[in-house]
Amino acid sequence: MTLRYMPGFGNDFETESLPGALPQGQNSPQRCAYGLYAEQLSGSPFTAPRGTNERSWLYRIRPSVRHTGRFQPVSNDHWKTAPNIADHEMALGQLRWNPLPLPNRPTDFIAGMRTMTTAGDVHTQVGMAAHAYVLNEAMVDDYFFNADGELLVVPQQGGLRVHTEMGVMDVTPAEICVLPRGMIFKVEPLEETSRGYVCENYGAKFTLPDRGPIGANCLANPRDFKTPVAWYEEKETPCRLTVKWCGRFYVTEIGHSPLDVVAWHGNYAPYKYDLRTYSPVGAILFDHPDPSIFTVLTAPSGEAGTANIDFVIFPERWMVAEHTFRPPWYHRNIMSEFMGLIYGQYDAKEEGFVPGGMSLHNMMLPHGPDTMGFEKASGAELQPMKLTGTMAFMFETRFPQHLTRFAAELDTLQDNYLDCWTGLKKRFNGTPEGNWD
Structure with a gap:
């Protein structure tokens, strides 16, 4: 597995896993090399300004219309979507939890997702959901994409190997990865069990913040973000593709892997980042x-x-x-x-x-x-x-x-979380020195 630097958000990249698979000088030739199909994946409206326009051209073994059949509803009771209001009786307050227990039965990344909070409204593409996940099983013939938003994955215990349409990324604790809205992927744990967090972003995609007076350097530097190189999975076995759309889940049966992109170019792509390369200021x-x-x-x-x-x-x-x-x-x-x-x-x-x-x-x-x-x-x-x-x-x-x-x-x-502040006693005594005994 090879990754490469992502020198700047909004820039175009190109990569191919077979020589000559990527067309030169045009996006959609009459006949693509290797008998591939040309397809565009858009993460923004076609007419979005150049700096925010997100799209990639994929050259794949089958067009994605062949990766879907007749969808059937499927339940996923622990993955919730905004608006998700008043489904419990707990009063408002500051809250804290110990870690989720690790699973004791086979659980993959999708089945192991547990929604903690939701905000905004997925139907108007604003807000987010905060999830925690646990898993101990790979998605072998199961694939997933999220039409509701992009996923920011934060491993905490045990790494993940994330297979996407556009390449493979290993993501370990202290690293993150971002999976764009609509990107097909599957996940396998790199260790026996894995646990972490996910932010599901319904709104505008994640980007680097403006630095303002800080200037051109420090914080997260663009060169430390990495995109995967082209990789494809040519597999002719019964597979399942699950889709999350407006908070509901649907599954379709297909006879092959949907991860069949042989080459791609563009700026709408998954990426990873090592949090230890962040350059703090203070x-x-x-x-x-x-x-x-x-x-x-x-x-x-x-x-x-x-x-x-x-x-x-x-x-x-x-x-x-x-x-x-x-x-x-x-x-x-x-x-x-x-x-x-x-x-x-x-x-x-x-x-x-x-x-x-x-x-x-x-x-x-x-x-x-x-x-x-x-x-x-x-x-x-x-x-x-x-x-x-x-x-x-x-x-x-x-x-x-x-x-x-x-x-x-x-x-x-933690029922006793509020107790962590009970020892903050009154120190005011009417004098400038106060009572610090």
Whole structure:
């Protein structure tokens, strides 16, 4: 398996797995080499501006109309889609979960998807869903595509091999991959079991955030994103293709693999990224910037500066600010935050928030460091220090995230989460020094 650098979002790429399979000088010749079919996959309207126009030309063994037969409805009870409102009785509040238990019976990537929250409305292509997944079985003759949105996959335990129409990607913890809307794929675990998170983006596709005054460098650099090279699976066996469309699932039986693209060119493609290549920026004197400086990818909305989704990480980094409370401050936010921990400790909550765990702080609900984190940060000698061995992330959206019944009734929900703040005592005593005893 070979990957190549993706030098910039919006640029065209070309790759072929057989010499001469890719036409030169035109997209759809009268007869394609090797008896292939030319087909365009569009991720944007045809007339979208050049900078946002997304499409790729695929040269495949069969056109995709041969990869679908008569669809039949199929159920997937744990994968929910917005709007999914009021399907439980739990009251509003700050919430946190321990990791999902690993499966004890054969479970593939699609069957192992568990929706935690939904936001927005898939029918108007706004919002998102936050999922956790567990699996222990490969999708061998089963394939899937999602017409509702693109999937951002964040492995936490055990890697994945993702076979797509346009190539193969191995994605391990501390890496992510993005599967575009409509892309056919299948997944196999690289280890006995695997667990992780998925953000299903109903809205505008993920792209790099503007850097503004930061300039041309740092944050996620385009050269670190990788696209797969062309690869095809020529298999004449009974297969199944499942489609998610407007929140419902449909399956069709076919007699061959749909992963039959021999060559492709364009800019609508899957890609992967190593989160450890993220170049963070921060304060080098006092205070600290807003957490938006940790944005890896953003899915914009129609309102400038207000994201449909931001994908934010909290990686290893140096802390050097003087006379400053260094962890995230206490805050209430217009955005709704679903958070996960890939490995290590999160500096604002060193206990209770464990790798594979999740938390939800919805719009305008206060949150911030737990008592231990506050006490430690308030009394620490402020020498330069490096946070090491840590990687947390956040799916953040402008829309309220509605809890699913599965999440509300999950055994790993921490009933005592709110207790992490009960030790934050009153320190006001009417003097400038306050009561810090």
